[in-house]
Amino acid sequence: MNSFEVIGGKKLSGTIVPQGAKNEALQILSAVLLTPEQVTISNIPDILDVNLLIELLGDMGVEINRTDRHTASFKSAEVNIDFLHSEEFRKKGGRLRGSVMLAGPLLARFRKAFIPKPGGDKIGRRRLDTHIIGFEKLGAEFNYHPEDGYFHLDAPNLKGTYMLLDEPSVTGTANIVMAAVMAKGTTTIYNAACEPYLQQLCKMLNRMGAKISGIGSNLLTIEGVDYLGGTEHRMLPDMIEVGSFIGMAAMTQGNIRIQGAGIEHLGIIPDKFRQLGIQMQFEGDDIIIPEQETYEIQTFLDGSVLTISDHPWPGFTPDLLSIVLVVATQAKGSVLIHQKMFESRLFFVDKLIDMGAQIILCDPHRAAVIGLGREQKLRGITMSSPDIRAGVSLLIAALSAEGKSVIQNIEQIDRGYQNIDQRLVALGADIKRI
Numbered sequence: 001m002n003s004f005e006v007i008g009g010k011k012l013s014g015t016i017v018p019q020g021a022k023n024e025a026l027q028i029l030s031a032v033l034l035t036p037e038q039v040t041i042s043n044i045p046d047i048l049d050v051n052l053l054i055e056l057l058g059d060m061g062v063e064i065n066r067t068d069r070h071t072a073s074f075k076s077a078e079v080n081i082d083f084l085h086s087e088e089f090r091k092k093g094g095r096l097r098g099s100v101m102l103a104g105p106l107l108a109r110f111r112k113a114f115i116p117k118p119g120g121d122k123i124g125r126r127r128l129d130t131h132i133i134g135f136e137k138l139g140a141e142f143n144y145h146p147e148d149g150y151f152h153l154d155a156p157n158l159k160g161t162y163m164l165l166d167e168p169s170v171t172g173t174a175n176i177v178m179a180a181v182m183a184k185g186t187t188t189i190y191n192a193a194c195e196p197y198l199q200q201l202c203k204m205l206n207r208m209g210a211k212i213s214g215i216g217s218n219l220l221t222i223e224g225v226d227y228l229g230g231t232e233h234r235m236l237p238d239m240i241e242v243g244s245f246i247g248m249a250a251m252t253q254g255n256i257r258i259q260g261a262g263i264e265h266l267g268i269i270p271d272k273f274r275q276l277g278i279q280m281q282f283e284g285d286d287i288i289i290p291e292q293e294t295y296e297i298q299t300f301l302d303g304s305v306l307t308i309s310d311h312p313w314p315g316f317t318p319d320l321l322s323i324v325l326v327v328a329t330q331a332k333g334s335v336l337i338h339q340k341m342f343e344s345r346l347f348f349v350d351k352l353i354d355m356g357a358q359i360i361l362c363d364p365h366r367a368a369v370i371g372l373g374r375e376q377k378l379r380g381i382t383m384s385s386p387d388i389r390a391g392v393s394l395l396i397a398a399l400s401a402e403g404k405s406v407i408q409n410i411e412q413i414d415r416g417y418q419n420i421d422q423r424l425v426a427l428g429a430d431i432k433r434i
């Protein structure tokens, strides 16, 4: 297992370009299975999770022509669905959450699918009920086979229907939409997830011939069609990377330009960093974070302590809460971080406490951060990265800390951040991959 050795205290400066969005890529790549025609995708992030999903598509018989690391064409003329039922798929597919989204398109086009226990971050219970119940409502029959550990799905006749989702699951909505585009009749999905990546998926499906309306809202209407054709698609900039860079700039007292940040798709993200007292300017589609001596956490209007919590889109994404938390440790003032959606995503704060941060973990969902206001630096330590976003938060802490830190298990970071060490070295960071 690789580690990062980081010597902290360097002010980062320069320009950084966000990669294509990881969580959009996982949806879009799954959708190539919906057509026998060619789909060409650009701005693909060159990261572990995405490369693994592309490999799985290849294993299923999809013809892949990767013109460069960020552009590829896919042709799913022949698909070996039974590969999903193999030991090899169980091992590889189990390493990423995104593999669960292969099921929707397979049901739509081939009327059967298999789902092994999916992977992804170990950040609490991650149920698949929304996916499976959605498929069932469309007419799929679902059986769990304890002997092989697979959900078996069969859907000889997918039929449009009305459904009210139990929760606006992101991958669940994507899966149900992909299953419904070629069902007979009209499907209405209420309480659908509506974040930008799902909007991107729906727009791409419409370009392929699907009839989806209500895009961007929590009520999607899908008129089934018989056939989808090829298309081209470009991934948005990764909003979680953008947020991570905003936090990193502030923590290291840096001066960074995030070029092509996709500002119109960031929703409430910039406002949350502003609530921490971070200044930023928008110039065209770039975000400039100027060097700031200190930044001060705002209070609510009545003067009470600020709370920052996650919520399904258009609320604040849970994937940036760990970043906000670490950035707050060097702010002036206090904030309560309330992770409502996941239950094991805050435990990494014990490492920040070891580094000298003032944090009280109230329970698995809430952490109170008392900012040090740069009066005392964090200390470098050796630590292990538990999940992708906590991993980057620890990296941000290490970049701002006094002395040397070692971050182990950086495969977690590589799952979602492309060449992060080299890109940060270009901004003046002292990071070695060991």
Ligand SMILES: CC(=O)N[C@H]1[C@@H](OP(=O)(O)OP(=O)(O)OC[C@H]2O[C@@H](n3ccc(=O)[nH]c3=O)[C@H](O)[C@@H]2O)O[C@H](CO)[C@@H](O)[C@@H]1O
Pocket (backbone or CB within 6 Å): 023, 026, 097, 098, 124, 125, 126, 127, 167, 168, 169, 170, 171, 172, 312, 317, 318, 319, 340, 341, 342
């Ligand atoms: C591959 C991918 O795209 N992964 C993202 C996707 O995961 P994923 O699609 O797996 O996450 P879901 O949207 O299904 O739900 C995430 C968690 O939030 C809880 N929940 C969800 C909705 C709700 O109204 N209330 C609630 O508490 C769920 O029970 C679950 O524990 O969306 C998550 C939520 O934005 C992100 O963290 C993941 O990075």
Ligand SMILES: C=C(OP(=O)(O)O)C(=O)O
Pocket (backbone or CB within 6 Å): 022, 023, 049, 096, 097, 098, 119, 120, 121, 123, 319, 388, 389, 416
């Ligand atoms: C939780 C995340 O990823 P995944 O759903 O792929 O585990 C994430 O991207 O922060």
